[in-house]
Amino acid sequence: MISPAFAAALDAARHGINARVRDARHRHPGFDAGALRVFLEHAVDPVVAAAAGADPARVQAVAGAACDIALELVGRALVGPAARARTVAAVWREVLPRLAGLVAAHPETVPALLTNAAIHLDGLAGVRTAEWIATLAALAPRLATLDELRRVGQVAAWRAGAAHYRAGALAAADALPPALALAACAAPPAASWPELRAQLAADPWWGGADAGHEVGGFTGFGGPFAQPPQVRAFGAGFVVRAGERCHLLLADARGAVLLGAGADEFGQSVPGDCAFSVDGATLRVGARRIDLDLPADGLRVCASGASLALASPYTHRVRVLPREARG
Amino acid sequence: MAFDFFRKISRAPTNPRAVARPREFDVADLYRGPVGGADGEPAPPQLDEKLRQAYFWIVNKAIISPHYDIEYNDGPAQTFTVGDSRRTLTLPSGQSYSSFVLLPLLTFATRRKCLFVGGPGRGKTASAVLMGVLAGAPVRDVRRAMQHGHPQMTIADLLGNPLPADLVGAQDMESIRIAWRKWLGMRVKIVDEYNRIPTRTQSALLTLMGDNYAEVLNQIYECPESAWYLTANDEQGGGTYDVIEALRDRIDVVVQALAFNTRFLDELLVRIEDDVRPEDMVPPELVFTDVEVDRMGEAIRAVEVPHDVRRRLEFFASQFELAEMAGGQFEYMTKDTARLSGIAWHELVAADNGRDRMKDLGCQTLNGLSVRNLMTLLVFAKALAWFRGNREVELEDVRQVLPFVLHDKLRPDPDAPFFALPENAAYRSDRVSWLRRLFDLANDDYARLDLDRNDAVGEMAAQFAQGLDGVSERETRARLVRIEKLIGERVKGRKLYGHLYDDLLKLKYLHQRYTNYLAWLRAQA
Numbered sequence: 001m002i003s004p005a006f007a008a009a010l011d012a013a014r015h016g017i018n019a020r021v022r023d024a025r026h027r028h029p030g031f032d033a034g035a036l037r038v039f040l041e042h043a044v045d046p047v048v049a050a051a052a053g054a055d056p057a058r059v060q061a062v063a064g065a066a067c068d069i070a071l072e073l074v075g076r077a078l079v080g081p082a083a084r085a086r087t088v089a090a091v092w093r094e095v096l097p098r099l100a101g102l103v104a105a106h107p108e109t110v111p112a113l114l115t116n117a118a119i120h121l122d123g124l125a126g127v128r129t130a131e132w133i134a135t136l137a138a139l140a141p142r143l144a145t146l147d148e149l150r151r152v153g154q155v156a157a158w159r160a161g162a163a164h165y166r167a168g169a170l171a172a173a174d175a176l177p178p179a180l181a182l183a184a185c186a187a188p189p190a191a192s193w194p195e196l197r198a199q200l201a202a203d204p205w206w207g208g209a210d211a212g213h214e215v216g217g218f219t220g221f222g223g224p225f226a227q228p229p230q231v232r233a234f235g236a237g238f239v240v241r242a243g244e245r246c247h248l249l250l251a252d253a254r255g256a257v258l259l260g261a262g263a264d265e266f267g268q269s270v271p272g273d274c275a276f277s278v279d280g281a282t283l284r285v286g287a288r289r290i291d292l293d294l295p296a297d298g299l300r301v302c303a304s305g306a307s308l309a310l311a312s313p314y315t316h317r318v319r320v321l322p323r324e325a326r327g
Numbered sequence: 328m329a330f331d332f333f334r335k336i337s338r339a340p341t342n343p344r345a346v347a348r349p350r351e352f353d354v355a356d357l358y359r360g361p362v363g364g365a366d367g368e369p370a371p372p373q374l375d376e377k378l379r380q381a382y383f384w385i386v387n388k389a390i391i392s393p394h395y396d397i398e399y400n401d402g403p404a405q406t407f408t409v410g411d412s413r414r415t416l417t418l419p420s421g422q423s424y425s426s427f428v429l430l431p432l433l434t435f436a437t438r439r440k441c442l443f444v445g446g447p448g449r450g451k452t453a454s455a456v457l458m459g460v461l462a463g464a465p466v467r468d469v470r471r472a473m474q475h476g477h478p479q480m481t482i483a484d485l486l487g488n489p490l491p492a493d494l495v496g497a498q499d500m501e502s503i504r505i506a507w508r509k510w511l512g513m514r515v516k517i518v519d520e521y522n523r524i525p526t527r528t529q530s531a532l533l534t535l536m537g538d539n540y541a542e543v544l545n546q547i548y549e550c551p552e553s554a555w556y557l558t559a560n561d562e563q564g565g566g567t568y569d570v571i572e573a574l575r576d577r578i579d580v581v582v583q584a585l586a587f588n589t590r591f592l593d594e595l596l597v598r599i600e601d602d603v604r605p606e607d608m609v610p611p612e613l614v615f616t617d618v619e620v621d622r623m624g625e626a627i628r629a630v631e632v633p634h635d636v637r638r639r640l641e642f643f644a645s646q647f648e649l650a651e652m653a654g655g656q657f658e659y660m661t662k663d664t665a666r667l668s669g670i671a672w673h674e675l676v677a678a679d680n681g682r683d684r685m686k687d688l689g690c691q692t693l694n695g696l697s698v699r700n701l702m703t704l705l706v707f708a709k710a711l712a713w714f715r716g717n718r719e720v721e722l723e724d725v726r727q728v729l730p731f732v733l734h735d736k737l738r739p740d741p742d743a744p745f746f747a748l749p750e751n752a753a754y755r756s757d758r759v760s761w762l763r764r765l766f767d768l769a770n771d772d773y774a775r776l777d778l779d780r781n782d783a784v785g786e787m788a789a790q791f792a793q794g795l796d797g798v799s800e801r802e803t804r805a806r807l808v809r810i811e812k813l814i815g816e817r818v819k820g821r822k823l824y825g826h827l828y829d830d831l832l833k834l835k836y837l838h839q840r841y842t843n844y845l846a847w848l849r850a851q852a
Contacts, residue, residue: 026597069362076361116360154354168354 002045005052009063017067028075035080039070043079043092047111050100058104065107069115078119087118087129094133098140099149106146117153124162125224126215126257132160139183151176155184161255163204170201204236204306205322208253211291212307212321215249215256216240224258229318231311233272233304234265240311240318241266251307251320272302283310288325342379342422342716374623375713378436381461381613382714385428389457389605390450391594394585395423396759397727399715412753422715426759430582430731431458431556433710435515435615436623439703440536440555440577442521442735445584447560452519453606454584455556459515460609462554463616469517469606472510476523478567482531485524486511486541486548505546511535514553514617521557521574523567529574536577551617579703581734583759623713630709632720635779640704640725642778643769645829646688647737648695652678657835660828662694673742682822685744688768689825693738704732722770730762737762772826783813784830791837795844803845810838 002010010017025031044066051062073079079088091114096103103110114136121127135156143149151172158169173181178193187196199206217223225242232239237250239261248261276285278296283289285301285308292299298313303323310319372380386392398404399421407416427443427450434441435458443451452473459469474485487507497503510516518524524532535541536555541548557578559570598604615623632640647662652675654660665675672693684690707728712720739746739754739761746755754761773779787810798806814834817827 072362078361112362113358115362117357119360119362120357150358154357157357158354162357164352165354165357168352172354 002041003049003052005056005059006040006045006048006063009048009059010067012060013064013067016064020068020071024071024075030077031075032077032080032082035077035082036070036074039074039079039089039092040067043089044070047092047096047100047103050097051104051107054100055104058107062103062107066111069111073115084122087122087133088115090129090133091115091118091136095136095140098137099143102143102146102149109146110149113150114153117157121157121160121162124257124259126213126255127157127161128255129160132156135159135184135186139180142180142183148176148180152180152184155181159185159254161257163250163252163255163257164259166204166252166254170197173197204252205324205326206253208322208326210322210326212319213251213256214317214319215251215258216242216317218316223316225316228313228316229311231272231300231302231309231318232266232269233302234269236305237307238272238302238304238309238318238320239266239269242316249309249318249320253322256320272304274301274303274308276301285323288323290321374619374626375716377613377615377619378432378623378714379716381615382424382428382432384610384613385432385454385457385605386425388608390428390454391587391591392425392427392450392585393588393591394425394427395419396426396585397424397429399423399723399727426731427454427582427584429711429714430580430707430728431455433707433714433728434458434556434580435461435554436620436714437627437706437710438552438554438620438624439579439706440557442578442581443556443558443584444581445560449584449587451558451584452517455515455517455519455558456606457609458554458556459513459517460606461613461615462513462515462620463614464513464515466606469513469515472513473517473519474510476518476520478523478525480524480528482528482543485528485531486535486543489544500545503544503546505543505548507541507548511541511548511550514551514620516553516555518555518557520559522559522570526568526571529568529571533571533574533577536574575735576697576699578735580707580728580731582731627706627710627713630713630718630720632705632709636708636720636722636725638778638782638785639722639770639773640701641829642773642826643766644696644701646769646825647692649689649823649825649828650675650679651682651823658832662692666694672740676740676742682824687824688765688772691739691743691745691765693740694736696733696737700733700736704729707732726763726766726770729766730759733762734758737765784833787813787837788833791840795840798844800845800848803841803848807838807841807845810834810841 021033021036044063047066048059048063052059070079073088077083083089092111095114096111099110118129121129121132132153136153139152139156143152154165154172155169155176158165162169173184173193174197176184179189181193182189182191182196185196185200187193216225216229219226224245224247225240226245227243229240229242229247231249232241234248237248240247240249240258241263246261246263246266247258248265249256249258251257274285276283276299278284278292278299281292283292283299283301285303288308290308290310294310294312295314300311302309302311306323307320308323310321398417398419400419401421404420405418407418408414409416431441431443431454433439443454445451456466456469456473459472460466464472474480485508487505490504490506493503518532521529521532531541535550539550539552541550649660650662650665651660653662653665653668653670665672682690689695704725708720708725711724711728712718715724717724739758741755745751751764754764778785787806790806795803814831817831817834
């Protein structure tokens with residue numbers, strides 16, 4: 001059962017929506033009408049109902065825009081049983097109803113904005129999309145404008161593990177009210193945003209754990225590497241080569257991401273090899289002590305910027321961690 | 328509401344390729360994705376991207392032409408041998424194109440002239456109309472401006488009529504005003520079934536196509552630069568009237584409408600059920616302004632043709648003009664001399680002995696290439712490279728575009744020994760494949776002769792191109808001796824082939840320039 005507000009909106013725009021469904025069927029031969037019904041009922045309806053509560057006059061506009069997005073998502077199999085990613089539906093269920101005022105004011109933009117972001121983050125292995133959704137849902141009542149939503153979403157994406165957005169996210173936070181910027185960074189309200197920002201900008205591993213992150217995995221198990229990867233230093237990150245494929249590895253305290261890279265970038269990288277020693281289950285890199293769960297044979301330690309990367313012929317994963325020990 | 332299926336265009340980039348790009352991450356990318364409306368209007372695409380979007384819109388939505396006969400490979404292609412004739416089906420590993428859509432689009436971008444050939448009802452006219460709509464004209468105007476060739480078509484039908492009142496009252500020719508036909512001012516001109524136009528009217532059309540103006544009773548109408556599309560049901564240009572050769576020569580590319588694939592019948596059904604015609608549905612963002620077409624032309628002309636590609640094209644083109652027995656003087660040993668004399672071709676062939684007629688590519692054709700043909704080939708090779716997002720022509724661009732440019736220009740000799748071989752029998756009817764094969768054979772020969780590394784004539788020409796300022800008498804004499812020595816080496820015990828003939832003429836040219844320079848130097852002393 002859908003809410004009376006959504007039912008009335010669908011009824012009023014019946015002719016146009018039917019035509020759009022027919023069009024979607026033509027464009028997407030595998031269009032799943034069942035998935036559309038489920039998405040409308042479980043994802044779109046809560047948003048329309050919430051928008052009706054915020055501004056009843058905008059229900060029709062919200063329903064129309066939401067249906068258009070739903071048709072696109074179902075047509076592309078981004079929602080429904082065939083969808084690999086689940087974040088889009090979660091955004092509609094858990095975030096958009098909490099942003100009812102903004103959705104009612106910008107029905108064409110707000111759902112599209114967050115839907116695209118959810119699809120984008122789903123495509124980045126290592127990003128904690130549940131954390132991104134939780135942050136947005138928690139901060140939603142404090143977001144008064146579309147610009148604030150946009151910026152908080154960006155900061156939350158970085159903090160959920162999209163390390164490559166770090167610089168952009170800090171710049172986005174600068175334009176937020178300090179209290180909102182602190183909240184987006186999960187800092188105490190009493191903290192000073194300029195001080196926090198300076199620390200975050202100075203040290204990518206500030207506030208992070210000593211153990212760092214692991215990325216990768218064997219393609220046979222759904223990972224990105226067909227072979228144990230080679231790692232080289234590139235800029236402030238690493239280039240990882242596994243078989244014929246190359247990846248850019250960027251990491252900071254909040255997470256690590258693997259992005260597509262070209263062989264030319266691998267060619268431009270430098271070895272970055274670090275001298276190290278292994279003492280039992282401890283790896284020593286200068287003054288740094290690291291717990292090791294890999295054999296010493298063939299182990300390589302690569303340094304780049306503030307990070308170290310560990311690669312071994314015995315694993316399809318790469319461990320990336322701060323160069324200096326954290327408390 | 329509009330039928331959106333026809334309004335969707337392919338998302339950029341339509342030809343993604345690995346390019347060196349700065350590693351800067353824009354956090355705004357977070358909100359870019361498949362759902363529209365999130366981040367406002369995107370920036371307008373580059374013109375080559377827009378043309379590719381137009382191409383993909385036409386092949387995916389408008390013209391059902393699932394024929395990828397312009398094949399590109401990014402790596403090894405999968406091939407299959409099919410049928411008793413053991414023909415090859417290739418699955419290209421790179422982005423490939425349908426000539427029936429691509430060549431008309433390149434014609435549009437370069438404002439050239441394209442002939443559609445093929446049986447009735449295969450989309451020739453529909454394609455031409457689409458090009459008119461891409462130029463910004465309403466469908467109704469494009470249809471009304473289309474000229475339909477018929478046996479009673481007069482010059483007045485084609486160009487316009489003198490105003491009757493002026494005809495009666497005028498005291499001189501200048502006073503007679505002409506009601507010019509509206510289509511003369513269109514940026515895309517369409518002549519349907521041009522091979523049904525009477526010969527006299529064809530001559531008026533020739534002036535229009537060749538010189539871009541119309542003339543009636545001494546009154547002149549200057550036409551704007553435009554792309555031309557002509558259609559003919561008969562590939563050879565035959566019809567109610569023979570097409571005059573000069574008119575046929577003005578056509579830059581010929582494309583064939585290939586057969587309809589019945590696996591696509593459902594798409595026809597959609598059009599019937601939804602009562603839509605693609606030409607009515609051209610997305611406005613795919614329409615080009617006159618300024619944009621001008622800019623496309625400039626960008627295409629700026630595409631470079633690298634030296635190695637140019638040399639291979641020169642080598643290919645040099646194969647065909649030589650007819651050793653046609654001339655007594657070296658310069659007149661050409662097929663054109665034979666043609667002008669009216670001598671029977673078979674008599675000329677019978678007199679030609681000593682050469683390997685199977686190996687000599689020139690023996691496969693009845694004629695050579697004109698300057699216009701070569702210029703057209705260069706323009707379309709540049710256009711194809713630009714369309715693919717490149718700023719330099721690749722050899723494959725020339726190879727792909729060449730059969731459509733030379734389709735009606737390089738005429739095969741069906742009695743040549745090459746066509747008598749069973750494996751070459753299909754080339755008698757498939758001119759596109761024959762021309763491509765001809766280019767491949769020329770390239771093989773070029774590689775065999777190692778001309779990329781061993782081109783003494785090219786080196787001499789390059790040396791001459793540096794200029795004669797300051798070249799001493801002694802050096803000039805040395806160069807003359809080198810030319811004579813090289814000619815002696817080249818003609819020693821070797822048969823005369825087309826490329827050697829061009830080399831010898833080039834050496835003679837250089838020799839003459841140095842001889843004149845030497846005479847001038849002596850006069851100074």
